[in-house]
Amino acid sequence: xxxxxxxxxxxxxxxxxxxxxxxxxxxxxxxxxxxxxxxxxxxxxxxxxxxxxxxxxxxxxxxxxxxxxxxxxxxxxxxxxxxxxxxxxxxxxxxxxxxxxxxxxxxxxxxxxxxxxxxxxxxxxxxxxxxxxxxxxxxxxxxxxxxxxxxxxxxxxxxxxxxxxxxxxxxxxxxxxxxxxxxxxxxxxxxxxxxxxxxxxxxxxxxxxxxxxxxxxxxxxxxxxxxxxxxxxxxxxxxxxxxxxxxxxxxxxxx
Numbered sequence: 001x002x003x004x005x006x007x008x009x010x011x012x013x014x015x016x017x018x019x020x021x022x023x024x025x026x027x028x029x030x031x032x033x034x035x036x037x038x039x040x041x042x043x044x045x046x047x048x049x050x051x052x053x054x055x056x057x058x059x060x061x062x063x064x065x066x067x068x069x070x071x072x073x074x075x076x077x078x079x080x081x082x083x084x085x086x087x088x089x090x091x092x093x094x095x096x097x098x099x100x101x102x103x104x105x106x107x108x109x110x111x112x113x114x115x116x117x118x119x120x121x122x123x124x125x126x127x128x129x130x131x132x133x134x135x136x137x138x139x140x141x142x143x144x145x146x147x148x149x150x151x152x153x154x155x156x157x158x159x160x161x162x163x164x165x166x167x168x169x170x171x172x173x174x175x176x177x178x179x180x181x182x183x184x185x186x187x188x189x190x191x192x193x194x195x196x197x198x199x200x201x202x203x204x205x206x207x208x209x210x211x212x213x214x215x216x217x218x219x220x221x222x223x224x225x226x227x228x229x230x231x232x233x234x235x236x237x238x239x240x241x242x243x244x245x246x247x248x249x250x251x252x253x254x255x
Contacts, residue, residue: 025162026145028173031193033144036136039221043083043250044136046223048242050078050092053235056122063118064103066094078239080132080223083250085109085139085147088129090239092119107133111154123203124229124237130155130202131209132227135186135195152176155200156184167196168212182206189214194221205231219244 023031052060057074060066066074081089091104103117107129119125134151138144149159157176165174167187176185184206187197194214199206213225218241229237 022162022164023173025149025159025175028162028175028188028193029145029148029159032188032195033138033140033148035193035221036138037140037144039246041082041084041222041246043247044081044222045245045248045250046080046082046219046241046243047245048078048080048218048240049075050090051075051238051240052122052124053237054231056124056236060103060118060122063121064092064094066092066103080239081250082132082137084137086133086137086151088133088137090119090125090129092117105129122237123205123207124231127200127202127207127209128227128229128237128239131198131200131207135198135211136223152186152198155186155198157186157198157200158183164190168210170196172196207231207236208233216241218242222246 052074053072057068057072061068061074066076068074076092076094078090078092081091086109087107089104089106091102093102101117103119105113105115105120105125107113113126114120134155138147138151152159152175159175161175161177163174165172165187171190172187173190174185174187177183184200186195188194189196192214195211197208197210199208208230210228210230211224212228215221216225218225222244223241225241227239228235
């Protein structure tokens with residue numbers, strides 16, 4: 001009898017996400033917009049380090065003259081820049097390279113992706129920039145839910161579909177379906193309404209951009225402790241945050 005009760009309790013616990021009340025997508029996106037709006041961010045500068053793995057590491061090392069480690073990765077100091085709405089840039093800062101020559105990938109407000117030094121040809125780098133802009137640099141003035149819905153739709157997410165799932169040990173709203181179906185999806189923390197994950201196509205494959213460690217001393221609620229990009233569960237790129245600076249004076253040119 002006890003074994004049957006334990007089995008029934010385990011089955012009920014496993015089913016809890018599917019049985020819990022699910023907010024409408026617009027309500028989830030509105031709450032996420034309110035969370036971001038409370039930070040009063042118009043711009044953000046995040047310094048840290050980038051590690052690139054897999055086939056892109058060799059191409060990037062060749063294009064930008066960077067050294068690979070004994071295990072094949074390319075690592076370099078880096079920074080992420082963001083201007084609201086919709087402008088983001090990831091830039092490597094290897095020693096001895098002038099700022100004007102740093103490998104970079106940038107996203108303009110019109111969705112145009114540009115770059116130099118081979119970084120713009122790394123799908124994981126492009127995916128990070130696009131995901132960060134969609135989740136963190138969307139305007140929260142006015143109809144934030146509508147703005148987020150449009151940004152996610154451009155990444156292929158079916159915003160009319162929403163359910164519950166788990167990511168990084170936390171319960172999350174899953175917008176766009178279930179990630180195991182191989183479709184673009186976005187994850188939003190069910191309690192904190194922080195963006196957690198965006199899976200979308202880039203470079204001919206789905207790139208899984210994961211925002212890890214909100215509330216860390218390095219990034220606080222401005223930016224996660226780390227952003228990882230995986231393709232078919234293989235890590236391709238990791239940005240580790242060292243310091244985040246809110247509302248710096250960033251130039252309008254170069255985006």
